[in-house]
Amino acid sequence: MGQYLVRMLLQVVPVMFLISIIVFVLVHVTGDPVNLMLPETATEEDREILRAALGLDQPLYQQYFVYIKNVLQGDFGNSFHYGEPALPLVLERLPATFELAAVAMLIGIVIAVPCGMISAVKRNTVLDVIISFLSVIGKAMPNFWMGIMLILLFSVSLGLFPVSGRGGVEHIVLPAFTIGIGLAAQMTRLIRSNMLEILSQDYIRTARSKGLREVLVVGRHAFRNGLIPVVTIMSLQFTSLIGGTLVTETVFAWPGLGQLLVTSVNMRDMAVVQAAVFIIALVVIVCNMLTDVVYRYLDPRIKYN
């Protein structure tokens, strides 16, 4: 186990290095930030001066070496837009993003696990059809539309929740459901199909034939095995939520990482984009490692070496 973790950590270094190169090149080929930073009345000379001041007149590989040297010292450079160090700007958005992603995930799981199980156990009954139908709808509704509908229903008509912004617990309910419903829909389908496959396996039949109660058959034997692929999907979903809740953030004016990333890409705010992608990549890698660990716990057949 310890050996495994060390090996995983060693893999992180080259991955992060590769990511840093890709992001750096992508950000630099998409446009010149100088045109956006200076007023429209700036002369070509003003632009040259600013380019030189920012080091943008150097060859790309030299800029990269300066950049990576600073990054290794924890310095991602200053945001053009805010005039502040980039890393703290990114880190101060993480709590809002994690909060939203975690609550949405929780909602997804709480809905999907019972629905998926019921759907599988009561296969081809009315209940199964209803659940399957709802999950198709849930998956098909775009977040944007869903968010606005939830606002109209629960805030404007019923007055139960605040419309937007980040604040107390009541503020997170609608944005988290907007994302959570989509997640639940996807996971319900997955759990259902996994459970169906497992329920037709020999060992389930054996369990049943030895007179075990159905609750135990499903709850103990089938459920744990049915969970394995779900863990993978949950991890994948969670990591994509870290950088990818922009639509929901926009609808609910939620000041998360997605908003920052899009503003920064639009402003060609290179330092912030690089810092944000770096942090997101780090989160993804850590999540993947945790998934592996959980996976191995759930499925003892997988060995560490």
Next chain:
Amino acid sequence: MKNSRLITVLLLVVLVLSACSGNNGNSSANNGGNSSTNSEAGNGGSDSGRTGDQAKLVIANSADIESFDPHNNNNTYSESVIINVFEYLVKNGENQEKVPGLATEWEMVDDTTWRFKLREGVTFHNGDPFTAADVKFSFERVAKDSSLKQNSYFKHITEVKIVNDYEVEFITEYPDPILLNRLSKMGAGILPAKYIEENGIESFLKNPIGTGPYKFSSWTKDDRVVLVKNESYYGDAPQWEEVTFRMIPEAATRVSELLTGGVDIITGVPVTDIERINGGEATKIEAATIQRVLHLLMRMTEGTVTADPLVREAIELAIDKQAIIDSIAGGMGTVTRTSVTPGNFGADPGLYETSLFDADKAKQLLQDAGYTNGGPEVTLSASTVYKEIAEVVAAMLTGVGFQVNLDILEPSKFTETYNSKGFKELFILGVGNSLFDASNNYNRFLLENAAGETDYNNPEVEELLQAALSNMNPEERAKQYQQVQQHIANDRPTIYLYQMQGVYGVNKRINFAPRLDEMFILDDIKLAN
């Protein structure tokens, strides 16, 4: 199987119905239930900026401010917030006349020297007194640092001389007839010299202080700016304890916040929501003409199709501006053939509220220009902000025979192309005017500035513009700009689509009269009773 299909169809119907009723229901629900909605939902969220509290005001903008550096902002919504924190020496009165701000009196000593008497007894939010040193620091900063976005408006100020603690002299490079206009626009905010020299600009930006009626409290980026009352303000006591500017990018969300009483004022109301807001028991629409005029700029570079005056005239005649206003802006806008609209120095009323539209003549002009087999091909560029307008213009141009390539760009890409003068034949640009002076409209047609953009070149206009730049005789200067307007209207390096209106949604507990300059002067916003 039949059963499940039936259930599926039924569920679909239920879902669609519930979605629709959710939509219709809100207007009726909100007719009666606004105050109760407000108190119910407002209980838990003390930090959410709800409007239950009489002395608190919440305003929702569509975008976040750029920064708290008044010299390095270049957009109206940033200034509309920070104008309450940093004050100008001179302010705009109701009819754009200049009234005392931090300066109480001023006089022109000679063509390039102005003397200002400063208000005594004013303190910054940290208690430091406001003196001539702050004026010198502020203007020499914005005039000398060319990386600041407001630099171009002030760079001809060569020196600010301290006469004594409460008197300064502005020395300009050349006679500047509109110095007072510059001192009363964005970029002219007075910063605390001592505080910045001691703590550095970075620390100042984290904890900005000015002399204004409201003090900085907090800024959560992409979320909200909170200002609080300045208890020791020298003027009338500020009336709001706390003012929150929220950033809500999605228009539908802003409207919902207004309808539920979550915010008091929203900007950028979509045309489709006007009726809903006016129908709300607690909400109303306030609209007012703003300084922004939509331009359709044309490239006159030799070799481009729009270099031909007949083609440019055809373009103007092909566009039914009133139809654009009616279809896209809900009727809220004014057609014009000049961008120097009433309220601005140098306006020519003869070109206002008038429009040329004659599609048949436009077709004829294209024939005359030699386009007998299919009209000329033009590329029309616009930012996504004006996407619908660009589409309508393109359709109108196509209607008289043009072949239009529509080129819609993300705002940042648009700005980038604009700043590098990279557009082809046509592009749509919304142009404001914080100077309230015709020079702001026409400097883009000075030879130096037009080069590469429109490539407009009319020696007579150049002469008039150059003369007006430093003409200290206001009457003569106004005439020069009126002549320029006539030339531009005939030469058509640009045509004007219309003057826009600011459309705000307002809670009825508030009296708010939108301003021509789109600023939120917080103490002009009052409780209704």
